[in-house]
Amino acid sequence: MTKVRSVDVGGAAPYRIRIGPGLLDDSAQLAAHARGRHALLVSDDHVAPLYAERVAAALQAAQPELQVATLVMAAGEAHKTLASLGEVIDALATLGATRDATVYALGGGVIGDMAGFAAACWMRGVDCVQLPTTLLSMVDSSVGGKTAVDIPQGKNLVGAFHPPRAVIADTATLRTLPARELRAGLAEVIKYGALGDPEFFAWLEQQREPLLASDDAALAEAIARSCEHKAAIVERDPLEKGERALLNLGHTFGHAIEAEQGYSGAGRDALVHGEAVAVGMVLAARLSAMLGMAPHTDTEHLRSLLLAYGLPVDLPAGLAPQALLERMRLDKKNLAGRLRLVLWRGIGKAEVVPDVDEARVLEVLAG
Structure with a gap:
């Protein structure tokens, strides 16, 4: 039991x-x-x-x-x-x-x-x-x-x-839980490894089959380890004045996708939240590589893991980069009207980057 x-x-x-x-x-x-x-x-x-x-x-x-x-x-x-x-x-x-x-x-x-x-x-x-x-x-x-x-x-x-x-x-x-919703939740689990725990990231690579099969023990372990990560950060930064923003890895891009698609109720093809976060994490990793912060190989490593879990990794068709950028400008992490994004130095090393160049963000959104 x-x-x-x-x-x-x-x-x-x-x-x-x-x-x-x-x-x-x-x-x-x-x-x-x-x-x-x-x-x-x-x-x-x-x-x-x-x-x-x-x-x-x-x-x-x-x-x-x-x-x-x-x-x-x-x-x-x-x-x-x-x-x-x-x-x-x-x-x-x-x-x-x-x-x-x-x-x-x-x-x-x-x-x-x-x-x-x-x-x-x-x-x-x-x-x-x-x-x-x-x-x-x-x-x-x-x-x-x-x-x-x-x-x-x-x-x-x-x-x-x-x-x-x-x-x-x-x-x-x-x-x-429908299989799609389970996979969407696993995107948030993968996020914890990507932002601050390379060992957990590696564990998720090894545990793909039991997690996707809804094995009780594997899921309990994944949930507990994810909650431990979040609890530690929330305790140190309850009102998201600093470190807690790291929990939003992939979310600024993801929320923009959701808002531009009219949220998941707007159509069968619209991404649900976890799927949008999966795409957002890949976009954040690509932007980090473009800015010289992280190796491209880590982007591909993350992309491969998300694909192995059956998650989307590319922007849905029909979303205009400029419209997505407008949505991102409303993100709560932004300061003084400047983009403030969670990027990374590679797997397990996320950080908050202020004043991100919008032209580079548009390049990533444009593929």
């Missing part, structure tokens, strides 16, 4: 990440984080039919006096909007949620971001427990307290830092 792994995130608002199969049925652990009388379970119409009733029942079994309401939202990045945020706020109001209420975010990154942002806003901040059900959300969005919604001009531009009270990652939920 795969044991439950724990990763502690320190800092001003410490919390624990628990990783393992069967955790959504652990009623005592789920309810332990509800301090008051009200709990709002937020999920989407893909995940809720699978798990929402179980989670609500588990909460009620452990705390019969807890008033539990469930809100099921439309799935997909296209619905991570201010209007959808309003639905969560309305649900909290209907529940009569007080300042000691708890929001449970059951789903992938979209639900985690949106429910977490609503929790940050309701009465200036109530508790949020993240229950990620995708690999991507387990290793990235559920950890670190970054919450947000998208607007037409760009991804995650309206949001708040709001650390969760706990993260409970039930790896059994990954057994129902």
